[in-house]
Amino acid sequence: MPCLFNFAIASRERTFFSVGGILLVLGLFTRPAAFTCSGLLAFAYFLGHGFGPTSKIAIYPILNGGNLAVLYCFVFLYIAAAGAGAGPWSLDAKQGRG
Numbered sequence: 001m002p003c004l005f006n007f008a009i010a011s012r013e014r015t016f017f018s019v020g021g022i023l024l025v026l027g028l029f030t031r032p033a034a035f036t037c038s039g040l041l042a043f044a045y046f047l048g049h050g051f052g053p054t055s056k057i058a059i060y061p062i063l064n065g066g067n068l069a070v071l072y073c074f075v076f077l078y079i080a081a082a083g084a085g086a087g088p089w090s091l092d093a094k095q096g097r098g
Helices: 002-026 030-050 067-081 091-095
Strands: none
Touching: 002 030, 030 067
């Protein structure tokens, strides 16, 4: 049963990241998509590298192998918090939202 539950979580995360990545590339709903992806990566870091059942002892990303998860988490958080939005060529700018 735990394998099926882990597969369901993994497929849901893949769906969120696929949809979020497509939205970020198109520039549609950029800030909410980036914020969602940032939160998912923070959750994945703490579950897989920080405090999860299969995590290593170290909390620092360079010691427990979670440096890419932390990097992408902060990159997505920067995209979500940046003042300029998605830019002039995005679909948000074409619709007058950004």
